[in-house]
Each structure stands twice: as C-alpha cells, then as structure tokens.
Amino acid sequence: MIKLSHRLQKIADLIQPGETVADIGTDHGFLPMALWEAGISPHVILCDINSGPLDKARVNIEKYFPETEFDVRLGSGLSAIHPGEVDAVVIAGMGGLLISEILSEDMEKTRTFKRIILQPRNAQDKLRAWLVGNGFSIYDESLVREGKYLCEIIAVLPGNAEYSPGNGSALSGEWVDLEVSPVLLKKQDPLLVEFIENKIRIEKKILSAVKNGAEKNKYEKMERTEHRINLLEELRKRSLT
Numbered sequence: 256m257i258k259l260s261h262r263l264q265k266i267a268d269l270i271q272p273g274e275t276v277a278d279i280g281t282d283h284g285f286l287p288m289a290l291w292e293a294g295i296s297p298h299v300i301l302c303d304i305n306s307g308p309l310d311k312a313r314v315n316i317e318k319y320f321p322e323t324e325f326d327v328r329l330g331s332g333l334s335a336i337h338p339g340e341v342d343a344v345v346i347a348g349m350g351g352l353l354i355s356e357i358l359s360e361d362m363e364k365t366r367t368f369k370r371i372i373l374q375p376r377n378a379q380d381k382l383r384a385w386l387v388g389n390g391f392s393i394y395d396e397s398l399v400r401e402g403k404y405l406c407e408i409i410a411v412l413p414g415n416a417e418y419s420p421g422n423g424s425a426l427s428g429e430w431v432d433l434e435v436s437p438v439l440l441k442k443q444d445p446l447l448v449e450f451i452e453n454k455i456r457i458e459k460k461i462l463s464a465v466k467n468g469a470e471k472n473k474y475e476k477m478e479r480t481e482h483r484i485n486l487l488e489e490l491r492k493r494s495l496t
C-alpha cells in the first residue's frame with residue numbers, strides 16, 4: 256500500500272470517489288497510484304513535461320503494481336490530456352506563476368474539468384489573483400506542514416466566480432486577502448496562526464532592513480511595511496478568537 260506524505264494525502268482527500276484524475280507534473284507518480292490503489296479514482300493519468308520523472312514513475316509502477324498498466328504521458332501542462340478527459344486535474348509542487356501559465360494556455364480546455372487542485376510552492380498570492388481575475392472559484396484551501404514549510408493547497412472550480420478576494424474577511428480587496436486566503440480564515444485552519452506569524456516575522460525583517468538602509472523612498476517603504484504588519488496582526492488576532 257502506498258503511503259502518501261501529509262501534503263499529497265491532503266491533495267488526495269480532495270478527490271471525490273469515482274473521479275478520474277490527471278496529475279500534471281507527476282514526477283514520482285505516487286499521488287495517482289495511491290488514488291487508484293485506494294479505489295477512489297478508476298482511471299488516473301500520470302503526466303510530466305520531462306522523461307526523467309516519468310522514468311521514475313515507471314520504476315515506482317513496476318515496484319508497487321507490476322501487473323498493472325498505468326496511463327503515463329509525456330507533455331507540457333494540459334497538452335497531454337484532452338478536453339474533459341478527466342474529472343479532476345492536480346498540479347502540485349510547482350511555482351504559482353508556472354501553474355497559472357499552464358492553466359491559461361488553453362482556457363477553453365481548462366474550463367472543461369470539474370475540479371482543479373493546486374499546490375503552488377511560491378507566488379500563491381499571484382496565483383489567487385489570477386484565479387479570481389479569470390472567474391475561477393476557490394471553494395477550499397488547506398495548510399499542511401512539510402519539513403520546515405507550510406504548504407498551501409487550493410481547490411478550484413473552474414468558471415464559477417463565487418469567490419472574490421475578501422469573501423469571509425472584513426479586509427476586503429487588500430493585498431493581505433491574496434496572501435492569507437479568506438477561505439483559510441473562515442475555516443480556521445489549525446496551522447493558520449503559525450502561517451500568519453511566519454509572514455509577520457518576514458515583514459518585520461524587511462522593516463528592520465529598510466530602517467537601517469539608505470534606500471530611496473525609505474519612509475514610504477517603512478510605512479507600507481508597517482501597514483502590512485498591522486493587517487497581519489489584525490488577522491492573527493481574528494484567527495485566535
């Protein structure tokens with residue numbers, strides 16, 4: 256039985272029984288193999304842009320399921336799958352900007368999938384802004400610890416703009432709503448306080464570097480950073496209550 260990491264398990268938990276899945280950037284292939292093995296997904300497609308990772312996935316298939324033929328495809332982003340070919344698409348472990356590029360390459364195709372699960376490694380705020388700006392609805396988010404990182408998992412319904420930055424948060428439209436998702440605040444994710452405190456720590460470091468530096472617009476930058484810290488402190492307080 257394949258044992259997934261907490262991060263991959265959290266992603267797997269968002270796939271509904273019976274849903275077919277394409278894992279874009281599958282690398283080792285553990286997520287789709289585990290979904291198939293658990294009887295959740297009757298068909299899984301393992302896609303990657305590079306043949307090296309797919310060779311790794313094939314080695315794992317041979318090791319765990321030597322009798323089973325998995326659907327393994329080489330290709331960039333969603334180009335390896337047909338419109339509507341699967342119910343759910345997973346894109347995990349890539350940068351937020353790359354994820355938005357993959358989704359935007361063929362928007363018509365992207366909108367044919369029922370569910371898209373994303374786990375950006377960085378630029379999460381930019382990805383959220385892109386999703387919201389393009390009419391995708393973020394219906395769930397989770398934080399999960401992986402080593403020293405807190406990973407953000409974003410579950411999306413394409414083409415249904417019920418969410419806008421600010422839903423569930425009084426700080427509507429602020430930068431902070433893209434950085435600390437109102438969905439996480441609403442559901443009081445157990446790692447949320449730590450997540451916000453990490454951000455406050457980073458902003459405080461920036462503030463002290465700007466204070467001690469001789470940059471142009473130093474006071475403007477200090478004011479902006481102080482404002483960010485205040486907003487984050489406010490969210491921290493709110494997530495403690």
Ligand SMILES: C[S@@+](CC[C@H](N)C(=O)[O-])C[C@H]1O[C@@H](n2cnc3c(N)ncnc32)[C@H](O)[C@@H]1O
Nearest residue numbers: 279280281282303304305308330331332347348
């Ligand atoms: C860090 S691994 C993530 C593996 C797995 N999804 C996970 O979350 O554990 C990123 C994988 O994405 C693949 N990749 C990068 N750009 C891609 C693209 N445009 N289309 C498909 N796969 C891509 C890489 O080859 C690599 O195997």
